[in-house]
Amino acid sequence: xxxxxxxxxxxxxxxxxxxxxxxxxxxxxxxxxxxxxxxxxxxxxxxxxxxxxxxxxxxxxxxxxxxxxxxxxxxxxxxxxxxxxxxxxxxxxxxxxxxxxxxxxxxxxxxxxxxxxxxxxxxxxxxxxxxxxxxxxxxxxxxxxxxxxxxxxxxxxxxxxxxxxxxxxxxxxxxxxxxxxxxxxxxxxxxxxxxxxxxxxxxxxxxxxxxxxxxxxxxxxxxxxxxxxxxxxxxxxxxxxxxxxxxxxxxxxxxxxxxxxxxxxxxxxxxxxxxxxxxxxxxxxxxxxxxxxxxxxxxxxxx
Ligand SMILES: [Fe+2]
Numbered sequence: 574x575x576x577x578x579x580x581x582x583x584x585x586x587x588x589x590x591x592x593x594x595x596x597x598x599x600x601x602x603x604x605x606x607x608x609x610x611x612x613x614x615x616x617x618x619x620x621x622x623x624x625x626x627x628x629x630x631x632x633x634x635x636x637x638x639x640x641x642x643x644x645x646x647x648x649x650x651x652x653x654x655x656x657x658x659x660x661x662x663x664x665x666x667x668x669x670x671x672x673x674x675x676x677x678x679x680x681x682x683x684x685x686x687x688x689x690x691x692x693x694x695x696x697x698x699x700x701x702x703x704x705x706x707x708x709x710x711x712x713x714x715x716x717x718x719x720x721x722x723x724x725x726x727x728x729x730x731x732x733x734x735x736x737x738x739x740x741x742x743x744x745x746x747x748x749x750x751x752x753x754x755x756x757x758x759x760x761x762x763x764x765x766x767x768x769x770x771x772x773x774x775x776x777x778x779x780x781x782x783x784x785x786x787x788x789x790x791x792x793x794x795x796x797x798x799x800x801x802x803x804x805x806x807x808x809x810x811x812x813x814x815x816x817x818x819x820x821x822x823x824x825x826x827x828x829x830x831x832x833x834x835x836x837x838x839x840x841x842x843x844x845x846x847x848x849x850x851x852x853x854x855x856x857x858x859x860x861x862x863x864x865x866x867x868x869x870x871x872x873x874x875x876x
Pocket of ligand 1: 834
C-alpha cells in the first residue's frame with residue numbers, strides 16, 4: 574500500500590492571462606485541458622494527465638491530491654481518516670477531470686486532500702522506449718515535474734500526527750521549540766524516498782506557503798534565475814541552499830502572489846532513518862544555509 578506522490582494541486586490565480594504566461598512560457602508547463610476558468614498543466618517528465626491546475630479567481634490553494642498505489646489504499650486511508658476523526662467523503666469518477674473515484678479528506682488545518690489511484694495516462698515527452706534525456710525544444714525553464722509543497726497550520730504537531738497516522742508518512746526533518754519538545758514549529762514529511770512530499774509550518778490554517786518544481790541540478794537553478802530576470806519574475810530568494818533537506822532552491826512568486834520554488838538536489842530519505850531535529854537558534858541556517866538569516870517576509874507572507 575502507499576502514497577506514490579503529490580499528484581496534483583489546484584491553485585487560485587487572479588488573472589488567468591498573466592498566470593498562463595508565467596506557468597506556460599516561463600515555467601514551461603504544457604496545457605493538457607481547459608475548462609471554464611480552469612487550465613490543466615503538466616511538466617514534460619510527468620506521465621499523468623495533470624499536476625498543476627490554475628483556477629481563475631482569488632489566490633492560494635484550492636486543494637491537493639495524492640496518487641495512491643491501489644484501490645485498497647483508498648479504503649485504508651478512508652478508515653484511517655475516520656479513526657483520526659477527520660472529515661472524509663467519497664469522490665466519484667470525473668469529479669476531478671480525468672481522475673477516477675477517490676476520497677476527499679479535510680486535514681485538521683482545513684486543507685482539502687484528495688486521494689485517487691486512477692488518472693488518464695498521457696505519457697511524458699521523451700517516452701519510455703530508448704528515450705533521450707530531455708525534449709529537444711524547451712520553453713522557459715522547462716520544469717520536468719511538480720516536486721513538493723509546504724502548507725501552513727496553526728497546530729503543526731497535530732497535523733504532523735494526522736499525516737503520519739492517516740497517510741503513513743514519516744518525519745524526515747523537524748524544527749522543534751526545544752530538542753525534546755513534543756511541539757513542532759515545522760515538519761518535513763515523506764511518503765517514500767523523497768526527502769519531503771509535503772511540509773507543514775506554523776501559520777494560519779488553510780495557508781499555502783509554496784509549491785515546488787523539480788530541476789535537475791544547480792546549473793539548472795542558476796539558469797532558471799537568469800530566465801526569471803529576463804521574464805521579470807518577482808524573485809523572493811535568489812539561488813541558495815537549504816540546510817534542511819540540503820536542496821538547492823529559488824523562491825519566487827507567480828503574478829497572483831502564490832509563492833513557487835524550483836528545487837534540485839537534496840538527499841534521498843529512508844523510513845528507517847532518524848528524524849533530523851533543528852532548534853530555533855539554528856532556524857536561519859536550516860532554511861537558508863549561506864545567509865543563515867530568515868527574513869520576516871519569508872515566514873509571514875503566504876497565500
Ligand atoms: Fe520547498
